[in-house]
Amino acid sequence: MxxxxxxxxxxxxxxxxxxxxxxxxxxxxxxxxxxxxxxxxxxxxxxxxxxxxxxxxxxxxxxxxxxxxxxxxxxxxxxxxxxxxxxxxxxxxxxxxxxxxxxxxxxxxxxxxxxxxxxxxxxxxxxxxxxxxxxxxxxxxxxxxxxxxxxxxxxxxxxxxxxxxxxxxxxxxxxxxHWQLALLILLMNPLVIYFTMVVGKRVKQLKKRKIRLLRFSSKV
Known part of the structure; x- marks a missing residue:
């Protein structure tokens, strides 16, 4: 193909x-x-x-x-x-x-x-x-x-x-x-995005665990 x-x-x-x-x-x-x-x-x-x-x-x-x-x-x-x-x-x-x-x-x-x-x-x-x-x-x-x-x-x-x-x-x-402030913003943005992705993945895992617990409790 x-x-x-x-x-x-x-x-x-x-x-x-x-x-x-x-x-x-x-x-x-x-x-x-x-x-x-x-x-x-x-x-x-x-x-x-x-x-x-x-x-x-x-x-x-x-x-x-x-x-x-x-x-x-x-x-x-x-x-x-x-x-x-x-x-x-x-x-x-x-x-x-x-x-x-x-x-x-x-x-x-x-x-x-x-x-x-x-x-x-x-x-x-x-x-x-x-x-x-x-x-x-x-x-x-x-x-x-x-x-x-x-x-x-x-x-x-x-x-x-x-x-x-x-x-x-x-x-x-x-x-x-203001090039000094601009450099600070441009350098800090990647760090903010990285930590946001890390927190997002952690929240996703917690949501999955919550759904599993709810399903298990409903079966019990």
Whole structure:
């Protein structure tokens, strides 16, 4: 059996590569959406420094170049930055929707191919399999299992690209604002994630033990 006929992670990703045009468009849109969303948290701190603390910088100078001198003042600068923030937020939202559409199209086409292959194999399943495993178990492969693959490609993969780009952009902004504090945050985050995973595994074991005790007590 070839890799493309396997239903593991490698086989699914190999099938997704058949839709290179959609993948390229979706990833380009994800990059543009991230570029629109990442600068937004940086705009307000710039206004605090350049307007409230009365330390004019590149943002104020840029706005002054395109507005009459009579309009120059805190109200103009804050409204201009507010308008830019709204435009960037709306653009990022629209681009994320378009990007999700491309990944959804890829997911639906892959799951359609998988359903076709499963239907062709359905006629070769022995009757004894229906008796031993049950028709519900076999039908779940057509519904539940394929829906998991659909959600993985349509949601997880698209969010993964945006999440990675957002983390990189946020790290660059933190380094630009205060590199000492940024390094502390970047170094501490992996430790927090590690201890969270350790605690999560421990909680999972305790939950399993609790369920076993409840089942044992119900039998007694």
């Amino acid at each position: 070839t890799t493309e006929n396997n239903y593991d992670l490698t086989g699914i990703l190999r099938q997704a590569l058949h839709f290179k045009k959609h993948l390229v468009k979706a990833n380009l849109i994800a990059i543009i959406a991230t570029l629109c969303a990442v600068p937004v948290p940086l705009l307000l701190p710039l206004m605090v420094d350049e307007v409230l603390l009365d330390q004019p910088g590149p943002t104020v100078s840029f706005i002054n170049q395109f507005t009459p001198e009579l309009w120059h003042g805190p109200v103009l600068y804050i409204l201009a930055v507010l308008l830019l923030t709204l435009i960037l937020r709306i653009a990022a939202l629209i681009l994320n929707v378009v990007q999700s559409r491309y990944f959804t199209l890829i997911a639906k086409r892959i799951t359609f191919r998988i359903r076709q292959k499963l239907i062709h194999r359905l006629g070769r399943i022995a009757i004894s399999e229906y008796e031993s495993r049950g028709s519900g178990s076999i039908a779940s492969h057509f519904i539940t299992d394929i829906e998991v693959i659909d959600n993985f490609i349509g949601n997880t993969v698209s969010r993964f690209v945006v999440a990675v780009l957002s983390i990189i952009g946020t790290a660059l902004i933190l380094l630009f604002l």
